[in-house]
Amino acid sequence: MTVKEYIPKVAMSIHAHPDDQEFTVAGTLARWAGSGCEVVSVVITRGDAGSNDPAHDQTYKPTLTAIREQEQRAANGLLGIRETVFLGQPDGELEPTIPLRKDLTRLIRRYRPQVVVTGDPQAVFYGNGYINHPDHRAAAQLALYAAFPSAGSRLLFADLLEEGLEPHNVERVYIHGSEKPDTWVDIAGTIEIKLAALRAHASQLGDWDPEKMIREWATEEGKQGGLQYAEAYKVMVLEESEDRGTTD
Numbered sequence: 001m002t003v004k005e006y007i008p009k010v011a012m013s014i015h016a017h018p019d020d021q022e023f024t025v026a027g028t029l030a031r032w033a034g035s036g037c038e039v040v041s042v043v044i045t046r047g048d049a050g051s052n053d054p055a056h057d058q059t060y061k062p063t064l065t066a067i068r069e070q071e072q073r074a075a076n077g078l079l080g081i082r083e084t085v086f087l088g089q090p091d092g093e094l095e096p097t098i099p100l101r102k103d104l105t106r107l108i109r110r111y112r113p114q115v116v117v118t119g120d121p122q123a124v125f126y127g128n129g130y131i132n133h134p135d136h137r138a139a140a141q142l143a144l145y146a147a148f149p150s151a152g153s154r155l156l157f158a159d160l161l162e163e164g165l166e167p168h169n170v171e172r173v174y175i176h177g178s179e180k181p182d183t184w185v186d187i188a189g190t191i192e193i194k195l196a197a198l199r200a201h202a203s204q205l206g207d208w209d210p211e212k213m214i215r216e217w218a219t220e221e222g223k224q225g226g227l228q229y230a231e232a233y234k235v236m237v238l239e240e241s242e243d244r245g246t247t248d
């Protein structure tokens with residue numbers, strides 16, 4: 001028996017900064033979008049701390065915000081994502097607050113994704129060389145608890161009902177950057193698109209070419225899943241779906 005590949009009809013990618021999605025899950029999103037999935041890309045902060053150029057001070061922030069929005073839209077265009085939502089929070093100061101959880105709950109109820117894709121709210125250390133950005137953890141926690149229990153609980157943020165936003169049950173949460181992944185998405189067919197989308201974030205890359213690192217990551221995650229190139233996830237299955245979408 002062959003297992004049908006799970007491809008959602010609607011997926012929502014929720015991340016802290018412009019470019020987070022491209023570094024992590026863009027191969028998966030491009031694969032899904034290419035199979036007819038409507039992907040909604042949510043960026044919570046403005047990314048306006050993303051420059052260490054000594055020529056700039058805080059007066060540069062609105063300009064940088066605009067640059068980074070444009071880069072994210074370009075990246076999403078390459079990935080086949082038509083819907084991009086910016087929540088406009090200050091970069092570097094993100095906290096998992098109830099008002100922000102409500103904002104994400106509103107988006108989930110509006111777009112009604114089967115899948116939410118986000119980071120791991122438990123991840124503090126990656127190896128010995130990278131402390132996970134606190135915005136990443138906060139974004140992941142916000143996304144997780146907006147997906148469950150907030151989106152599906154009628155009397156949680158009950159005033160959303162007055163906006164016509166009925167409860168919605170998310171079927172699955174795909175968590176990247178987990179220490180214990182259990183699901184591998186084949187990105188051999190989309191790694192080039194992932195690289196192109198990442199390169200759209202020119203303000204962040206400077207002269208650095210991310211290709212070697214991205215291929216190494218994809219190879220490493222692919223090894224675990226028996227694939228050439230993969231993106232790895234811990235997948236929470238909150239609801240079994242009847243219709244499992246298209247297959248490959």
Ligand SMILES: [Zn+2]
Pocket residue numbers: 016017019020133136
């Ligand atoms: Zn980031």
